[in-house]
Amino acid sequence: MLNMAQIEKPLQIPGYQHIPELFDKTRRTFEEKVPLRASALEIGMFLNSFNTLAFSFLGASSCQAQILGMDPEGNQYRKWVKDTLMFMFLSPLKRLISADNQQ
Secondary structure (H helix, E strand, O other), rough: OOOHHHOOOOOHOOOOHHHHHEEEEEEEEHHOOOOOOOOOOHHHHHHHHHHHHHHHHOOOHHHHHHHHHOOOHHHHHHHHHHHHHOOOOOOOHHHHHHHHHHH
């Protein structure tokens, strides 16, 4: 993830080809397991945002943790990642699942 913002040719990044595959797989799993009542556009925005942020926090943990003054391998950083993702995505997820949001 650290290299993603610094390279113009993504295929030069080792393993890059697996990133879109992983995003697609997580989307399919999410749609199969979670009862969604939202448009495909909303689901896509949610999943792309979640995946990108989670990959950044975990794939570039040394950078993120340094900014926060934490050990990237430590429990404090892991808790921060979990708390931040919950803060950012729990309410939107509830809305995507809500019966009040039927299309």
